[in-house]
Amino acid sequence: MKTHLKVTSTVLAAALAAGIGAAPAVAKQGRGPDGQQCTARETAQKRVQQRGKKQRARAVNSKPQGTLTTAQKRELKAMAEEEKLAHDVYVALAAQYPSAVQFSNISRAESRHLQAVRKMLNRYDLSDPTAGKAAGEFATAATQELYNSLLAQATSQRAAYDVGITIEKMDIADLKDAMSGLKAKDVKFVYSRLLQGSQKHLRAFGG
Helix, strand or coil: CHHHHHHHHHHHHHHHHHCCCCCCCCCCEEECCCCCEEEHHHHHHHHHHHHHHHHHHHHHHCCCCCCCCHHHHHHHHHHHHHHHHHHHHHHHHHHHCCCCHHHHHHHHHHHHHHHHHHHHHHHCCCCCCCCCCCCCCCCCHHHHHHHHHHHHHCCCHHHHHHHHHHHHHHHHHHHHHHHCCCCCHHHHHHHHHHHHHHHHHHHHCCC
16 A cells, blocks of 8 residues: 555656646736736737827827928818718718628728818818818819719729729828928828828728
8 A cells, every 4th residue: 555655646746747737827817908807918918009099199189290381281171172082982882882891981981081180170270171061062173073073983883993992092192292291290190090091991992
């Protein structure tokens, strides 16, 4: 019996030394910034994400971070009309081609883009050319004509995608031009975000 116990204890000691039968390691958990249970790594990632959100919020909600030339003010106002154009066209095409989910999804993004531009207009004390305008209605004759022309081209779902490609390529080119020589950091930040969005939308339309 003593021999059996001795062998058993020896085997058990060897097993414990090798980690056999030990409880699996569990990642340390805690509360994230949102109050939910998460690992230390997830908590760190969430904190980084929240810092990024706060930085973006400061860029949009603070005082002017530079000055705009007369031409840049004109471009900012034109950008508001351009974002409204994209939004209104996509809303109309979403109703015309409901199975093409890109239009409804991207129209919501364009609405956020327009709000961001409107904040810049308000911050720099510029009038908003889109204020009070109904869907499909624009302050400038050129934008109104473009809107009507784009809708007229969407005679099929494939043609509607091509309209989306046309709009996003136009947005990308205009945003790049508007960012050239721009010193106001807040407006430049907004334009850079809009540019990223337009590039993503272009890919969604197959461009």
